[in-house]
Amino acid sequence: MSEVKLVKDIMLGAFEFPHIPYWFSIEQSIKVVKASFIQTQKYSEPLAMLVFDEKYNLLGIVTIKDILKGLEPELLKTAFKIQDEKTTNLSICWNSLFKQESKKLLQKPVSDIMRATKNFVEPNDPVEKAAFIMIYYNLPLLPVIEENKKFVGIVRMIEVFDAISEEIIKE
Amino acid sequence: MDELINRDDHAKLYLQLYTILKKKIENQEWYSSMQIPTEEQLCRMFNVSRATVRNALMELVRQGYLIRQQGKGTFVSKNFISEDLIMATVFKKLWFENDSIFTEKIVAKTVMMPVGNLSNELNIPENKHVIYIKIIWFAEKDPTMIQESFIPFNICPQLIEENIGHQSIIELLEKKYNIKTTRVHNYFELIFLNKEISSYFELEENFPAILMNQKVFSGDTVILVNKFYKKMDNHKIFIAFQRKAL
Numbered sequence A: 001m002s003e004v005k006l007v008k009d010i011m012l013g014a015f016e017f018p019h020i021p022y023w024f025s026i027e028q029s030i031k032v033v034k035a036s037f038i039q040t041q042k043y044s045e046p047l048a049m050l051v052f053d054e055k056y057n058l059l060g061i062v063t064i065k066d067i068l069k070g071l072e073p074e075l076l077k078t079a080f081k082i083q084d085e086k087t088t089n090l091s092i093c094w095n096s097l098f099k100q101e102s103k104k105l106l107q108k109p110v111s112d113i114m115r116a117t118k119n120f121v122e123p124n125d126p127v128e129k130a131a132f133i134m135i136y137y138n139l140p141l142l143p144v145i146e147e148n149k150k151f152v153g154i155v156r157m158i159e160v161f162d163a164i165s166e167e168i169i170k171e
Numbered sequence B: 001m002d003e004l005i006n007r008d009d010h011a012k013l014y015l016q017l018y019t020i021l022k023k024k025i026e027n028q029e030w031y032s033s034m035q036i037p038t039e040e041q042l043c044r045m046f047n048v049s050r051a052t053v054r055n056a057l058m059e060l061v062r063q064g065y066l067i068r069q070q071g072k073g074t075f076v077s078k079n080f081i082s083e084d085l086i087m088a089t090v091f092k093k094l095w096f097e098n099d100s101i102f103t104e105k106i107v108a109k110t111v112m113m114p115v116g117n118l119s120n121e122l123n124i125p126e127n128k129h130v131i132y133i134k135i136i137w138f139a140e141k142d143p144t145m146i147q148e149s150f151i152p153f154n155i156c157p158q159l160i161e162e163n164i165g166h167q168s169i170i171e172l173l174e175k176k177y178n179i180k181t182t183r184v185h186n187y188f189e190l191i192f193l194n195k196e197i198s199s200y201f202e203l204e205e206n207f208p209a210i211l212m213n214q215k216v217f218s219g220d221t222v223i224l225v226n227k228f229y230k231k232m233d234n235h236k237i238f239i240a241f242q243r244k245a246l
Helices: A026-038 A064-071 A100-105 A127-136 A157-170 B013-026 B039-046 B050-062 B117-122 B157-161 B169-175 B195-200
Strands: A019-021 A048-052 A058-063 A141-146 A150-156 B066-069 B073-076 B102-112 B130-139 B142-152 B183-192 B208-218 B221-230
Touching: A019 A026, A019 B102, A026 A048, A026 A064, A048 A141, A048 B102, A058 A064, A058 A141, A064 A100, A127 A141, A127 A157, A150 A157, B013 B039, B013 B050, B039 B050, B050 B066, B102 B157, B117 B142, B117 B221, B142 B169, B142 B195, B157 B169, B169 B221
Parallel strands: A019 A048
Antiparallel strands: A048 A058, A141 A150, B066 B073, B102 B130, B130 B142, B142 B221, B183 B208, B208 B221
16 A cells, blocks of 8 residues: 555645534524525535534534424434335325424524534544544544644545545555 | 726716816825816817816816816815814724723634624625624623624634734734724614623613624725624713824
8 A cells, every 4th residue: 555645635624614603593504504505506515514612612513414404303303213114105204394393493503403523533643544433423524633622624525535445446 | 197088988978087087186196276287188188079078077066076266277176085174093992981990701702604794794705704702891890891803714814813802803903913904984873682692791681782883994895893782881982082183
């Protein structure tokens, strides 16, 4: 194998993603998604926002999927499972979604629906470590921190995929 | 060289000439009290008809840039720039008369997106990051004013690392980062406090307060928007103006 690719070779700057404070409402975060991704037609996957506290510490990540889930309590329930896709009429599941409750939930703070960031990598970690963590925990984004606290960047699956698949094809 | 009239432009010729001559006055190429060239000379200078020149001059007279004196000619007005009394003010961190009893507590310094009206106020797109700072001002132990400051991130990215507190943001931008404040607009309005701000004052929602909205420019760029929420108490916001040495 040639030289090992490191997290710092593939990470993106934090400012590639919109920033919001944890006290923003779901409604405000929807406006951020619209302004940052939809109106600019800049669809860089994943469509996610970084959530910070009042001291600019990263607390979590919110994707557009998390927002929709947050607006429909049914989707948050762990019990929401389709027993048998073949026999269940699926329209029973979605007919009642996003109706009365959703409007009220717009005022909920984004901290209620974000995924708290518990896993990090450092700039000098190998890309394989990032790949493992992202796949194992099913993360849309992985934050990069330096010296155990300073948030310096973000790793996406597309760059991880590119770096790792490149190596495998070469060999 | 003189700016020329563009005949492909759909704007009327006299309006084009009006704009060109107005610029000459504004940049003081035609200075105060100076006699301007005659109509004939202007016709030749800009290769336009006498009627065009006359209409342009009439408009400049109407707007107060020029004065016609019968039998003498046309002159640039004195003091056309501003008849207003120009005063200077000192920028203090705090706009209180006796600022020694006040202390500050920075409760937030983070980054967000300027959704809604904020992007208009800062004159930036909604997808550009903004530094957000929130300060509570205490008079002795009583919270008397809340300050919210918004700075477009690209104006001064280092600001997020800065230890604000010993000086105002305006001062910090000016002295450390050489971002000069050239103009400040202050808007005052009476508002009803929202839930969040009122909780800092330990007041109920919808309590009335003064909002001073301060827009700070460097050239034509908005570098900072400050919102000062002042609750009703014994302390007054205070701005002093002083005439510059004459």
